[in-house]
Amino acid sequence: MGIVVVGTVAFDTVETPFGRGENVLGGSATYFSTSASFFTDVSLVAVVGEDFPAEHISFLQSRDINTDGLQRIPGKTFHWSGKYGYDLNEAQTLDTQLNVLMEFRPNLPESYRDADYLFLANIDPDLQMEVLDQVRRPKLVACDTMNFWISSKPEALKKVLQKVDIVVINEGEARQFTNQSNLVKAAREIIALGCKRLVVKRGEYGVLMFTADSVFAAPAYPLEEVFDPTGAGDTFAGGFMGYLANTGDLSEEGIRQAIVFGSVMASFNVEDFSLDRMKRLEYREIEARYRSFKALTSFRDINDLKS
Ligand code: AMP
Numbered sequence: 001m002g003i004v005v006v007g008t009v010a011f012d013t014v015e016t017p018f019g020r021g022e023n024v025l026g027g028s029a030t031y032f033s034t035s036a037s038f039f040t041d042v043s044l045v046a047v048v049g050e051d052f053p054a055e056h057i058s059f060l061q062s063r064d065i066n067t068d069g070l071q072r073i074p075g076k077t078f079h080w081s082g083k084y085g086y087d088l089n090e091a092q093t094l095d096t097q098l099n100v101l102m103e104f105r106p107n108l109p110e111s112y113r114d115a116d117y118l119f120l121a122n123i124d125p126d127l128q129m130e131v132l133d134q135v136r137r138p139k140l141v142a143c144d145t146m147n148f149w150i151s152s153k154p155e156a157l158k159k160v161l162q163k164v165d166i167v168v169i170n171e172g173e174a175r176q177f178t179n180q181s182n183l184v185k186a187a188r189e190i191i192a193l194g195c196k197r198l199v200v201k202r203g204e205y206g207v208l209m210f211t212a213d214s215v216f217a218a219p220a221y222p223l224e225e226v227f228d229p230t231g232a233g234d235t236f237a238g239g240f241m242g243y244l245a246n247t248g249d250l251s252e253e254g255i256r257q258a259i260v261f262g263s264v265m266a267s268f269n270v271e272d273f274s275l276d277r278m279k280r281l282e283y284r285e286i287e288a289r290y291r292s293f294k295a296l297t298s299f300r301d302i303n304d305l306k307s
Pocket of ligand 1: 008011012026031123124146148229231
């Protein structure tokens with residue numbers, strides 16, 4: 001079986017130097033599922049309100065995403081407003097309306113409980129824990145979070161981080177969580193909590209993956225046109241976990257390849273607003289960009305240098 005993901009399905013209002021989208025489709029679970037669906041089966045756990053249009057749910061279903069675990073309850077859908085300046089690396093949150101998220105009690109359909117891969121996308125850490133407790137014997141559990149939860153629920157978040165195999169987090173948030181300005185030291189501190197790997201997302205600077213005794217670096221694909229970075233992190237995580245669930249290869253090599261697939265997916269997502277680029281993305285484009293990534297980082301071994 002593929003991946004179970006819990007996270008937000010949202011309305012976003014986003015402003016970048018290149019335009020503005022009001023009440024567009026967003027949410028950590030939306031981006032994650034859409035990206036992962038290119039590689040594997042995805043089952044979604046999330047909540048929306050009465051105001052959420054059926055067409056967005058139809059879109060997820062058109063990607064074969066299982067929405068049995070998507071609850072619709074009275075109230076308004078989670079709404080996030082954010083802004084980016086010309087430095088598109090860090091979003092500035094203008095407003096977060098939790099709305100139905102405050103009433104949400106995830107109750108996983110029976111068919112979800114034997115999932116091998118579980119992704120706890122950015123959402124209230126208490127909800128991440130409730131979902132984690134309902135999945136019986138996952139082979140791999142990874143999680144994400146953001147500054148909002150680091151400041152409002154640090155203890156609940158710490159408990160989640162102690163129970164997962166891989167933590168995927170933004171550079172700024174790794175620093176905020178540990179109070180540590182040096183990223184390598186921050187990584188060591190997070191790994192010391194109990195996870196095996198830490199994947200640090202660094203926007204246009206790419207990704208660093210730490211274990212207790214190794215570091216792997218992948219660049220971000222150098223794009224000429226970046227319109228909206230919203231969802232890049234979740235799209236990265238979807239490609240990363242999707243590829244791992246597809247191959248089942250959890251070796252160091254396999255995980256490094258998954259990092260590159262995650263980076264490829266994120267590089268597409270930022271080319272347009274909301275999920276617009278993902279909606280028209282084709283698998284052959286993913287393969288082509290993977291090849292370009294390989295070329296971007298390929299150089300001779302030191303033993304092959306001409307003296
Ligand atoms: P990112 O991949 O980090 O750019 O995530 C962007 C998505 O995260 C947006 O579509 C938002 O709807 C969602 N989001 C923003 N704030 C939160 C929050 N506090 N909890 C969960 N999801 C959020």
